[in-house]
Amino acid sequence: xxxxxxxxxxxxxxxPLLALFAILDSFGPGWPTLLCASAAVVSVVALVLxxxxxxxxxxxxxxxxxxxxxxxxxxxxxxxxxxxxxxxxDAHPRTRIALATFAVIIAALYVRSAIFYTHPLLxxxxxxxxxxxxxxxxxxxxxxxxxxxRQRETLWTTRIGPSVHRERRRRG
Numbered sequence: 001x002x003x004x005x006x007x008x009x010x011x012x013x014x015x016p017l018l019a020l021f022a023i024l025d026s027f028g029p030g031w032p033t034l035l036c037a038s039a040a041v042v043s044v045v046a047l048v049l050x051x052x053x054x055x056x057x058x059x060x061x062x063x064x065x066x067x068x069x070x071x072x073x074x075x076x077x078x079x080x081x082x083x084x085x086x087x088x089x090d091a092h093p094r095t096r097i098a099l100a101t102f103a104v105i106i107a108a109l110y111v112r113s114a115i116f117y118t119h120p121l122l123x124x125x126x127x128x129x130x131x132x133x134x135x136x137x138x139x140x141x142x143x144x145x146x147x148x149x150r151q152r153e154t155l156w157t158t159r160i161g162p163s164v165h166r167e168r169r170r171r172g
Contacts, residue, residue, distance in 0.1 A: 012047035
C-alpha cells in the first residue's frame with residue numbers, strides 16, 4: 001500500500017472525529033465547520049476508493065495455523081480521539097497549534113508503523129482484525145469480514161501491506 005493510500009486511511013480513520021467537530025462547531029461556525037465536514041466526507045469517499053482498489057489486487061491462498069482476534073486494537077486507537085476532542089473545545093491559538101502538532105505526530109506514527117488496518121470505520125463496516133501465524137510460522141495480520149476464524153484455516157487473500165492480508169471472496 002502506497003504512502004498516499006496510507007494517508008487516506010489515516011485521514012478517514014479520523015472522519016468520525018471531524019464530523020463531531022463539524023456538528024459541534026468546535027473551531028467556530030462558518031468555514032471551519034465546513035472544512036471539518038468536507039474533510040470527513042472526502043476522506044470517507046477516498047477510503048472506499050482505496051479499499052476497493054486494494055481488494056482488487058492479485059490474490060493467493062493463505063493458510064493459517066493460528067489466529068487471534070484483535071478488534072480491541074481499533075478501540076485502543078479510537079481512544080486517541082479523546083485528546084483532540086477535549087482540546088478542540090479550547091479556543092486559544094496555542095491549543096490549536098498543539099492540536100495540529102498532535103495530529104501530525106499521530107499521522108507520522110500511523111503511516112510509518114503501517115497500522116492502517118487499525119481503523120474504526122472498517123470495524124463499523126464489518127471488518128475484523130486477526131493476528132495470525134501461517135502454516136510456515138510467519139506472523140501476519142488478517143482483515144476479514146468473518147467474525148470467527150477456525151484454527152488451521154485456508155483463505156483467499158490479497159496482500160495489502162507488509163505481512164497484512166485482506167480476505168476476499170473467490171470468484172468463479
